[in-house]
Amino acid sequence: MAMREPTIFECGAPGRGASDQWPTPSPDALADIPPQLRRKRRPALPEASELDVVRHYTRLSQRNFCIDTHFYPLGSCTMKYNPKACNQYAMLPEFLGRHPLAPAASSQGLLRCLHELQEILKSVTGMGAVSLVPMAGAQGEFAGVSMIRAYHRSRGDLGRDEIVVPEAAHGTNPATATMCGFRVREIPVNADGDVDLAALRAAVGPRTAGIMLTNPSTLGVFERHIVEIEQIVHGAGGLLYYDGANLNAILGKVRPGDMGFDVIHMNLHKTFSTPHGGGGPGAGAVGVSDRLAPFLPIPIVGEDRGSFRWLDETDLPQSIGRLSTFMGNVGVLLRAYVYVRMLGRDGMRAVADHATLNANYLCARLAALGYDPAYPSRRASHEFLITLKRQSRMYDVSAMDVAKRLLDLGFHAPTTYFPLMVPECLLIEPTETESRATLDAFAAAMARILAEMQNDRDQLKSAPHAMPVRRLDDVRAAKQLDLTWPGAPAGPVSASP
Amino acid sequence: MAFIPHTRADVEEMLAVIGVGSLDALFEEIPAPLRAAELTGVPEALTEMQVGRLMRERAACDGTPLCFIGAGAYEHHVPAAVWAITTRGEFYTAYTPYQAEASQGTLQLLYEFQTMLATLTGMEVSNASLYDGASATGEACLMAVRANRKSTSRRILVPTTLHPRYREVGHSIAGQQGLVFEVVPYDPARGTIAVDALDRAAAGGDVTALVVQQPNFFGGFEDVDALTDWAHAHDALLIAVVNPISLGMLRSPGEWGQRGADIVVGEGQPLGVPLSSGGPYFGFMTTRKEFVRHMPGRIVGRTLDSAGQEGYTLTLQAREQHIRRAKATSNICTNQGLLVTAATIYLSLMGAEGLERTAAAAHARTRQLRAALLGIPGVRGAFDGPFFHETVLRLDRPVAPVLAALAAQGILGGYDLARDYPALAPAMLVCATETKTDADIERYAAALERILAPAPPSTANS
Ligand SMILES: Cc1ncc(COP(=O)(O)O)c(C=O)c1O
Numbered sequence: 008m009a010m011r012e013p014t015i016f017e018c019g020a021p022g023r024g025a026s027d028q029w030p031t032p033s034p035d036a037l038a039d040i041p042p043q044l045r046r047k048r049r050p051a052l053p054e055a056s057e058l059d060v061v062r063h064y065t066r067l068s069q070r071n072f073c074i075d076t077h078f079y080p081l082g083s084c085t086m087k088y089n090p091k092a093c094n095q096y097a098m099l100p101e102f103l104g105r106h107p108l109a110p111a112a113s114s115q116g117l118l119r120c121l122h123e124l125q126e127i128l129k130s131v132t133g134m135g136a137v138s139l140v141p142m143a144g145a146q147g148e149f150a151g152v153s154m155i156r157a158y159h160r161s162r163g164d165l166g167r168d169e170i171v172v173p174e175a176a177h178g179t180n181p182a183t184a185t186m187c188g189f190r191v192r193e194i195p196v197n198a199d200g201d202v203d204l205a206a207l208r209a210a211v212g213p214r215t216a217g218i219m220l221t222n223p224s225t226l227g228v229f230e231r232h233i234v235e236i237e238q239i240v241h242g243a244g245g246l247l248y249y250d251g252a253n254l255n256a257i258l259g260k261v262r263p264g265d266m267g268f269d270v271i272h273m274n275l276h277k278t279f280s281t282p283h284g285g286g287g288p289g290a291g292a293v294g295v296s297d298r299l300a301p302f303l304p305i306p307i308v309g310e311d312r313g314s315f316r317w318l319d320e321t322d323l324p325q326s327i328g329r330l331s332t333f334m335g336n337v338g339v340l341l342r343a344y345v346y347v348r349m350l351g352r353d354g355m356r357a358v359a360d361h362a363t364l365n366a367n368y369l370c371a372r373l374a375a376l377g378y379d380p381a382y383p384s385r386r387a388s389h390e391f392l393i394t395l396k397r398q399s400r401m402y403d404v405s406a407m408d409v410a411k412r413l414l415d416l417g418f419h420a421p422t423t424y425f426p427l428m429v430p431e432c433l434l435i436e437p438t439e440t441e442s443r444a445t446l447d448a449f450a451a452a453m454a455r456i457l458a459e460m461q462n463d464r465d466q467l468k469s470a471p472h473a474m475p476v477r478r479l480d481d482v483r484a485a486k487q488l489d490l491t492w493p494g495a496p497a498g499p500v501s502a503s504p
Numbered sequence: 505m506a507f508i509p510h511t512r513a514d515v516e517e518m519l520a521v522i523g524v525g526s527l528d529a530l531f532e533e534i535p536a537p538l539r540a541a542e543l544t545g546v547p548e549a550l551t552e553m554q555v556g557r558l559m560r561e562r563a564a565c566d567g568t569p570l571c572f573i574g575a576g577a578y579e580h581h582v583p584a585a586v587w588a589i590t591t592r593g594e595f596y597t598a599y600t601p602y603q604a605e606a607s608q609g610t611l612q613l614l615y616e617f618q619t620m621l622a623t624l625t626g627m628e629v630s631n632a633s634l635y636d637g638a639s640a641t642g643e644a645c646l647m648a649v650r651a652n653r654k655s656t657s658r659r660i661l662v663p664t665t666l667h668p669r670y671r672e673v674g675h676s677i678a679g680q681q682g683l684v685f686e687v688v689p690y691d692p693a694r695g696t697i698a699v700d701a702l703d704r705a706a707a708g709g710d711v712t713a714l715v716v717q718q719p720n721f722f723g724g725f726e727d728v729d730a731l732t733d734w735a736h737a738h739d740a741l742l743i744a745v746v747n748p749i750s751l752g753m754l755r756s757p758g759e760w761g762q763r764g765a766d767i768v769v770g771e772g773q774p775l776g777v778p779l780s781s782g783g784p785y786f787g788f789m790t791t792r793k794e795f796v797r798h799m800p801g802r803i804v805g806r807t808l809d810s811a812g813q814e815g816y817t818l819t820l821q822a823r824e825q826h827i828r829r830a831k832a833t834s835n836i837c838t839n840q841g842l843l844v845t846a847a848t849i850y851l852s853l854m855g856a857e858g859l860e861r862t863a864a865a866a867h868a869r870t871r872q873l874r875a876a877l878l879g880i881p882g883v884r885g886a887f888d889g890p891f892f893h894e895t896v897l898r899l900d901r902p903v904a905p906v907l908a909a910l911a912a913q914g915i916l917g918g919y920d921l922a923r924d925y926p927a928l929a930p931a932m933l934v935c936a937t938e939t940k941t942d943a944d945i946e947r948y949a950a951a952l953e954r955i956l957a958p959a960p961p962s963t964a965n966s
Contacts, residue, residue, distance in 0.1 A: 011814065012608075015616050015852050028583040029858040030865035030938045037753055037864050039871070039890050044725055046755050049856035050623040060852045061585050064845075068594035070609035075593030081602070088507050089597050092552045101563035106573045107782030108919055109566075110911050116565030117781055130545025142635040142783065143838040145825070153680065178825035182835035186646075188680040191830040229533045260531055261538045276838065280507075283599035284842025285610040286632070286802060288784035304676075328676035332576050332638040332669045332771065333782030345559065351549025352542065354506035360527045361508045361515075367530055368518040386533050414606045422602075425826065442509040443518060469810065474605035476815035481604075484807035484819040488796070490629045491619040492806075 014492050018063050019055030070475050072419045078445050082390045082422035082434025083225055085255050085277030097341035107333035111316040118315035122308040124344045132271055133264025134294030138303040140335040144252055147272025147291025148183040153327040154270055154302040155217045155246045156187055167216035173202050175226050175426040180219040200228040200382045211243035221250040223388035225426050237267035254278040256389035259356035269296045279343035290339040301325040306334055361439035362389040369437050372450040377457055381429050390436035392429055399431045402460040404467055406431040409456055412470035416452040570944055574894045574935025575919040576667050578774045581939055583853050586776045590846045604817040611816035614804040617848040624751045625768040626758020627790035631801035633839045637771025638670040640787030642677030643800045643834055644743045644767045648713035651798040654739040657710035663688040663697045665720035668924040695722045695887035699730050711738050717745040723894030724887055732761030741766040749774045750892050752859030767791045776850025777843050786840035800834030865938035866893040873936040876949040882956040886931050894935040903930045909955045915948055
């Protein structure tokens with residue numbers, strides 16, 4: 008078992024500091040700030056040398072699984088390799104040093120990259136226009152559903168107050184609909200993993216603003232009745248929102264625009280391989296059909312005879328407005344831009360081909376071992392679901408046990424307990440950048456776990472054993488809230504800087 | 505190609521295991537009429553070398569102008585260690601710490617971050633980030649509606665001294681849930697909010713929350729004690745919007761007025777994040793413990809493992825979209841973890857003293873800049889009263905052409921206020937931080953003086 012890593016507040020010593028990093032003191036600089044506005048006590052921040060800090064955070068980094076060190080088949084998250092070039096070229100000093108309010112005249116290089124990214128994403132999705140503003144998938148959803156609302160309102164169609172969401176949808180879908188002021192109407196999915204068309208027909212009507220659909224769905228299958236769904240929803244006067252979190256599966260194969268969708272968000276941090284950063288940043292660009300283009304969130308990049316500028320509320324007076332102080336997560340957009348330029352047209356298809364190949368291969372391997380695909384009659388898309396319902400009944404083990412044991416065996420766990428409707432499930436997304444050998448090693452680990460269910464249940468149920476900590480008590484965490492380090496020293500009276 | 509490791513033999517063997525004859529057969533469930541044609545809008549692939557050349561050329565186009573714009577994004581020194589560690593693959597290429605035991609590094613870091621933000625803002629609890637300062641302000645308004653049980657109006661008082669973009673974003677994000685934003689005008693002499701303006705805006709009605717930015721958008725200081733007490737006297741919550749660097753020397757929102765602010769948000773960019781053309785940055789949010797269950801975003805807690813050892817995990821997840829779905833506090837999922845990593849390392853290196861020195865050094869440069877520019881005929885100050893590291897100057901002529909002329913000389917002279925504050929025009933917001941030198945400021949002043957100088961008679965005649 009690894010030793011406890013002290014908090015940064017326990018590193019260092021009172022009076023110590025990384026003073027080489029600090030500006031030289033400016034004795035009277037704050038003399039004009041009224042004393043009653045000044046701090047009486049210093050904040051209880053660390054007092055540590057640069058080496059203390061570097062060592063502490065380097066050690067903490069070593070307590071993480073990440074793509075660079077581990078297979079990370081976290082379903083729905085597309086944890087593919089993040090090419091180093093994307094980071095390096097997005098972090099060129101001119102891009103990093105550029106103030107967001109710098110005039111367009113001194114931003115042509117950046118604007119050109121963003122404009123080309125808009126155009127490429129239009130082509131990939133088959134949509135009429137793109138805005139790169141949203142800062143993650145959920146904000147892209149927010150933008151999309153806000154546009155649906157704005158569209159209906161612009162037509163004086165004020166009675167549409169419901170958004171239809173299949174029960175398998177990601178939690179951000181219903182949460183977004185609520186944030187946009189809609190009522191959520193959930194509809195079931197049938198035993199084959201497709202939307203229940205009868206239920207959909209019964210759910211839509213004059214109150215339907217639209218449907219939020221993920222395709223391939225979060226069950227890891229392509230929605231086969233997509234044409235009927237499009238007809239039913241459009242027929243009822245609603246619009247179709249496409250959650251593009253799973254775009255990796257269909258790049259260059261089929262386009263949301265061609266499927267009749269009115270609006271889509273893409274998770275650039277998934278399909279376009281920008282790093283996930285321990286929980287972001289992401290980027291959730293939105294694409295729309297022509298009828299929604301006037302409502303796009305601002306700013307977007309416009310081109311006029313080879314020169315580029317921001318289009319804002321003057322150009323798009325019907326826009327749903329701004330969603331970020333400046334221009335979304337520009338640095339993430341630049342990474343995605345480098346990635347799409349390196350993939351090129353043919354690379355896009357290759358991604359979908361091999362992501363789908365890997366998922367179906369691993370699914371076949373696990374099925375042969377005795378695991379149960381949740382939708383055995385279906386072709387997997389870029390990810391697939393297995394259910395441990397049978398094993399949980401036979402051996403009293405859970406999906407969580409399997410997930411924790413996988414950590415011991417050197418693999419990040421798949422997504423667990425999502426979608427909520429499938430009992431004891433694991434959602435497995437290998438991505439195209441993993442080799443067959445890695446998938447085979449993962450299958451071997453799953454075989455070992457299956458054997459442990461029968462011969463060594465304790466080992467499995469008490470996993471993990473090889474991590475810096477054993478299984479954590481989440482109930483205690485929520486009941487006995489400990490959200491800040493209690494030992495942080497109280498700040499002394501402020502010295503003059 | 506496309507970072508795919510498969511050999512031809514791998515593909516053949518894998519297809520055989522699946523039991524299909526070709527890659528195309530894997531897509532047979534997609535209705536045939538929908539299959540896409542060639543993606544003609546996507547260019548052919550470039551090699552890494554080619555894309556590197558392209559990006560360097562694009563970057564070089566934009567150059568590195570001398571920047572005196574602030575307006576919500578500030579150029580501070582970023583210690584080398586910050587991004588050297590932040591870009592380690594172990595932080596860079598991990599995701600949300602769903603598997604706590606395999607993510608203790610990220611989780612402990614976030615717990616340390618929460619502790620730092622709580623002490624800096626004088627509040628009890630912090631979340632692990634929102635998207636940016638503006639969207640955090642919108643989320644704070646929504647949170648205030650949930651948390652303020654004494655108010656039913658959903659009315660939020662929003663002074664015009666709040667960053668105009670924050671006002672716009674707040675409106676986009678919170679406006680669809682029936683929130684009403686009442687605009688509170690500022691006192692034109694001081695550039696701050698007077699309490700009687702609040703009385704007028706409230707018009708005797710129920711108010712859910714008051715938003716106060718300190719230092720405000722103009723760099724000036726609001727009477728935060730009076731504004732906080734006004735809010736509480738009217739059963740409204742006080743949402744503070746703060747610059748974290750300023751908290752190196754300013755009293756924390758937790759100490760405003762009799763009872764302190766209720767929700768504190770802000771833009772985290774000044775803490776070790778480069779200007780980066782506008783993002784990714786991160787929003788932060790802290791609050792009182794009693795409101796923690798109304799907070800949006802990830803929260804990390806310290807707990808015990810099955811062997812009784814300490815460890816860290818995501819907690820209070822019953823607030824979040826993946827559990828609560830349509831009833832979640834927010835739809836936020838992916839947030840800005842990597843930027844929080846940078847900020848945590850930054851704050852560890854700076855400590856309280858480094859932060860205070862940074863605030864002082866940045867402010868010293870802005871004072872110097874202001875003095876230098878006020879010495880130029882045609883430039884005067886806009887407001888009386890103190891300010892912090894950013895200030896409004898008025899010119900004797902429209903600002904836009906002046907800024908364009910400066911930009912042509914590689915100087916970004918400030919932010920033109922004409923669009924957001926037409927009544928103030930011609931005026932601009934200028935900012936200098938500790939990154940500026942005497943020579944930088946002299947260069948700006950000399951350039952501005954030349955631009956504003958009356959044209960010599962000879963050219964006027966020509
Ligand atoms: C299907 C699906 N939709 C939406 C989202 C939300 O995206 P984000 O986390 O970027 O907000 C995710 C991922 O988290 C997802 O998997």
